[in-house]
Amino acid sequence: xxxxxxxxxxxxxxxxxxxxxxxxxxxxxxxxxxxxxxxxxxxxxxxxxxxxxxxxxxxxxxxxxxxxxxxxxxxxxxxxxxxxxxxxxxxxxxxxxxxxxxxxxxxxxxxx
Amino acid sequence: xxxxxxxxxxxxxxxxxxxxxxxxxxxxxxxxxxxxxxxxxxxxxxxxxxxxxxxxxxxxxxxxxxxxxxxxxxxxxxxxxxxxxxxxxxxxxxxxxxxxxxxxxxxxxxxxxx
Numbered sequence: 214x215x216x217x218x219x220x221x222x223x224x225x226x227x228x229x230x231x232x233x234x235x236x237x238x239x240x241x242x243x244x245x246x247x248x249x250x251x252x253x254x255x256x257x258x259x260x261x262x263x264x265x266x267x268x269x270x271x272x273x274x275x276x277x278x279x280x281x282x283x284x285x286x287x288x289x290x291x292x293x294x295x296x297x298x299x300x301x302x303x304x305x306x307x308x309x310x311x312x313x314x315x316x317x318x319x320x321x322x323x324x325x
Numbered sequence: 326x327x328x329x330x331x332x333x334x335x336x337x338x339x340x341x342x343x344x345x346x347x348x349x350x351x352x353x354x355x356x357x358x359x360x361x362x363x364x365x366x367x368x369x370x371x372x373x374x375x376x377x378x379x380x381x382x383x384x385x386x387x388x389x390x391x392x393x394x395x396x397x398x399x400x401x402x403x404x405x406x407x408x409x410x411x412x413x414x415x416x417x418x419x420x421x422x423x424x425x426x427x428x429x430x431x432x433x434x435x436x437x438x439x
Contacts, residue, residue, distance in 0.1 A: 217367075247428075256329075256416050256430030257368065302367050311356060311420065312381060313428060315367030 215240040219303055219316030226293050227324050234319045236303030237285045243305040246279055246286045247313070251300045257315075260301075261288070293323045327351065329431035331417050337437045343405035346434045350398070350419030354429075356380075359392055359402050360416040362433070368416055374400065407438045 216239040226232050236246075244265040249257035263270045263277045263286065270277050274293075279286040286305070290297055300320050304313035330349040338344050350357050355376050360368035371390065373381040377397040385392070389408070394400040404411055414433040421427050 219367075254432065256418070256432050258430070259428065304367075310381070312358065312370050312373050313368075315360075315369070317367050318365075 215243065215305065215314040217303065217305060217314050217316040219319055221319060222317065223320045225322045225324060228293060228295060230293055232290045232293055232321055234288045234301055235285060236287065236316050238305040239284065240307060242307040245306045245308050246277065247304050248277060248288045249302045249304055251302065257302055295323050295325050297321060298323045329417055329419055329429050331431035331434055333434055335435050337439060338407055340409055340438050341406040343403065344407055344436060345401050345403045346415050348400045348417030348431060351429055353421060354419035355422045356420045357394055357400050358418045360418065362414045362416055409438050412436060412438045
């Protein structure tokens with residue numbers, strides 16, 4: 214099965230700084246690479262995703278980059294704001310199986 | 326559109342008791358998932374349904390957990406008998422037919438076993 218590792222486990226930044234979270238996966242069949250944000254008491258919410266035929270995708274302050282050869286993808290958040298504080302999960306998927314496998318999460322804290 | 330509905334939000338039971346959770350997915354979503362999220366960890370897939378058929382239940386502890394989706398719409402997950410290590414948030418998610426985009430989670434049921 215898929216083995217997913219996420220680093221770092223915790224990240225504290227000052228408001229306005231950038232944050233980067235890296236995810237490494239093992240299953241070469243994975244072809245869909247989403248990032249989820251989970252706030253306290255809520256379910257994970259999709260914030261950005263990328264497919265295997267694309268190397269980078271950007272949506273305002275967030276971006277995802279993919280290195281399929283090295284089997285890792287990263288979440289980049291620029292100009293961080295206090296409301297970005299949450300737990301972030303990567304969850305690569307083989308769309309043939311259609312079940313996400315989650316990493317262990319990164320707790321991001323943005324200090325005002 | 327309405328989101329994924331789950332109930333109850335919280336449940337406290339004693340070990341060896343039984344408990345059931347309910348999930349109503351987004352209308353039209355053929356695939357339904359139950360995940361277990363232990364505190365401080367990522368969600369772990371328990372079972373995946375496609376309409377009313379089971380696609381993957383390889384990580385479901387079948388000696389105590391069961392799930393059904395009889396009419397291909399809502400679903401129930403049951404634990405009997407519960408153990409202390411079952412304390413977790415149980416998340417339901419659904420996705421439409423297609424390539425996997427549009428995975429939506431409910432808010433979950435927080436189970437505490439004492």
